[in-house]
Amino acid sequence: xxxxxxxxxxxxxxxxxxxxxxxxxxxxxxxxxxxxxxxxxxxxxxxxxxxxxxxxxxxxxxxxxxxxxxxxxxxxxxxxxxxxxxxxxxxxxxxxxxxxxxxxxxxxxxxxxxxxxxxxxxxxxxxxxxxxxxxxxxxxxxxxxxxxxxxxxxxxxxxxxxxxxxxxxxxxxxxxxxxxxxxxxxxxxxxxxxxxxxxxxxxxxxxxxxxxxxxxxxxxxxxxxxxxxxxxxxxxxxxxxxxxxxxxxxxxxxxxxxxxxxxxxxxxxxxxxxxxxxxxxxxxxxxxxxxxxxxxxxxxxxxxxxxxxxxxxxxxxxxxxxxxxxxxxxxxxxxxxxxxxxxxxx
Amino acid sequence: xxxxxxxxxxxxxxxxxxxxxxxxxxxxxxxxxxxxxxxxxxxxxxxxxxxxxxxxxxxxxxxxxxxxxxxxxxxxxxxxxxxxxxxxxxxxxxxxxxxxxxxxxxxxxxxxxxxxxxxxxxxxxxxxxxxxxxxxxxxxxxxxxxxxxxxxxxxxxxxxxxxxxxxxxxxxxxxxxxxxxxxxxxxxxx
Numbered sequence: 180x181x182x183x184x185x186x187x188x189x190x191x192x193x194x195x196x197x198x199x200x201x202x203x204x205x206x207x208x209x210x211x212x213x214x215x216x217x218x219x220x221x222x223x224x225x226x227x228x229x230x231x232x233x234x235x236x237x238x239x240x241x242x243x244x245x246x247x248x249x250x251x252x253x254x255x256x257x258x259x260x261x262x263x264x265x266x267x268x269x270x271x272x273x274x275x276x277x278x279x280x281x282x283x284x285x286x287x288x289x290x291x292x293x294x295x296x297x298x299x300x301x302x303x304x305x306x307x308x309x310x311x312x313x314x315x316x317x318x319x320x321x322x323x324x325x326x327x328x329x330x331x332x333x334x335x336x337x338x339x340x341x342x343x344x345x346x347x348x349x350x351x352x353x354x355x356x357x358x359x360x361x362x363x364x365x366x367x368x369x370x371x372x373x374x375x376x377x378x379x380x381x382x383x384x385x386x387x388x389x390x391x392x393x394x395x396x397x398x399x400x401x402x403x404x405x406x407x408x409x410x411x412x413x414x415x416x417x418x419x420x421x422x423x424x425x426x427x428x429x430x431x432x433x434x435x436x437x438x439x440x441x442x443x444x445x446x447x448x449x450x451x452x453x454x455x456x457x458x459x460x461x462x463x464x465x466x467x468x469x470x471x472x473x474x475x476x477x478x479x480x481x482x483x484x485x486x487x488x489x490x491x492x493x494x495x496x497x498x499x500x501x502x503x504x505x506x507x508x509x510x511x512x513x514x515x516x517x518x519x520x521x522x523x524x525x
Numbered sequence: 526x527x528x529x530x531x532x533x534x535x536x537x538x539x540x541x542x543x544x545x546x547x548x549x550x551x552x553x554x555x556x557x558x559x560x561x562x563x564x565x566x567x568x569x570x571x572x573x574x575x576x577x578x579x580x581x582x583x584x585x586x587x588x589x590x591x592x593x594x595x596x597x598x599x600x601x602x603x604x605x606x607x608x609x610x611x612x613x614x615x616x617x618x619x620x621x622x623x624x625x626x627x628x629x630x631x632x633x634x635x636x637x638x639x640x641x642x643x644x645x646x647x648x649x650x651x652x653x654x655x656x657x658x659x660x661x662x663x664x665x666x667x668x669x670x671x672x673x674x675x676x677x678x679x680x681x682x683x684x685x686x687x688x689x690x691x692x693x694x695x696x697x698x699x700x701x702x703x704x705x706x707x708x709x710x711x712x713x714x715x
Binding site (some may be wrong): 385418 | 577579583585625676689
């Protein structure tokens with residue numbers, strides 16, 4: 180289309196969508212180049228890219244992650260209630276149970292009740308990857324190497340990403356930013372006391388995780404990883420979710436990656452004991468019910484995958500749009516998305 | 526008035542530890558771990574000190590109702606913006622800090638709302654969309670994809686603000702700008 184034709188079209192209407200894309204032309208090119216490099220990096224490491232169904236019947240039970248419901252009809256117009264997946268985790272673990280060893284998913288995930296813009300968009304791109312015979316330490320290396328690979332290939336020359344990343348246990352993190360020994364605050368009662376001592380006004384019945392994050396989100400997250408990407412590992416045991424306990428039984432082999440005040444990735448040495456996993460999911464389901472969130476059954480097929488055995492593996496999830504924001508130095512996720520929800524619906 | 530976290534927005538006033546705070550910025554986050562929260566940057570109305578607060582849905586938030594007064598923007602002199610209340614001809618000289626980001630969208634004679642506390646203007650709010658005359662629009666260069674794409678170019682508005690607008694926009698035309706994002710909305714046909 181030549182300039183004359185473009186002018187003729189542009190005069191007719193206000194084109195919010197096309198202007199958004201045009202305005203972020205360069206950043207989108209960066210976004211797509213990063214997708215290509217993630218694949219190149221993982222293929223070089225002998226990972227297999229898998230596909231997972233986006234529509235599932237039974238999504239994850241995480242109490243604070245809300246799936247988007249969908250209804251699918253078959254050829255007789257019989258209705259089936261499902262959800263857009265919030266993560267491909269269950270599907271990928273079912274694959275691990277059958278002998279897949281190094282796999283990744285690079286694609287869309289969906290979460291309801293998120294802000295349109297900022298660091299969230301209800302539809303976002305996730306890299307989820309699993310390594311057999313590995314622990315979360317191997318995935319720390321993966322993340323660091325992948326980021327440095329992108330930094331070099333796209334010639335960003337981001338000096339902070341090139342530095343050796345910081346790896347701190349949560350206990351060290353709390354000592355540094357909150358000034359307390361986390362070992363003494365590993366149950367609800369002690370954490371509640373600490374919250375009140377620090378001037379927060381939680382309710383007496385709040386879950387441990389809620390209390391933990393009241394402090395963490397105020398005292399730690401804004402400050403951690405300001406200059407160099409920082410991995411915080413070993414989470415309190417009751418925040419294990421789908422991860423394995425540490426040897427001393429106090430913590431869980433889970434880490435998160437922080438940089439510039441943004442959480443980029445969440446990684447586990449995967450829990451492989453079926454009954455323990457089931458118990459945790461049932462507990463989370465009860466929290467969902469208590470919170471008035473959507474309630475659905477625990478995916479028994481996922482528990483069966485653990486019964487069959489997923490080996491000793493580690494898996495992680497990286498927010499790809501956020502990684503792009505780091506490289507393009509954007510504060511708003513909308514600027515790195517082709518069409519963010521805010522432009523589609525608002 | 527007890528508020529919910531969705532009411533904690535830029536421009537609202539919150540009573541916190543016996544002091545009144547103006548919210549200067551707010552951000553909603555659903556981190557997927559722990560319940561959602563809103564992070565508010567707030568400035569003490571009496572002491573001027575800024576703090577950051579995080580509110581959870583279960584928290585008691587005391588939102589204070591404030592009066593808004595219609596004001597007309599007159600001019601900028603040194604570091605101060607002058608406004609007048611056309612009903613009583615009261616004038617206000619406001620520091621850049623109070624006017625904040627809205628400052629770049631002001632133009633002579635523009636009507637705004639002043640958020641009042643006692644006899645003071647503690648913040649101003651402007652219409653979400655405003656019209657501006659384009660005073661400088663370079664001719665579009667065909668195939669110019671160096672900076673962004675091919676559909677937008679930088680134009681200068683009557684108040685000196687530079688925004689991106691479609692390449693067909695010419696000097697002397699009037700365009701509508703979103704004063705929240707600084708983005709072009711549409712051309713006004715006169």
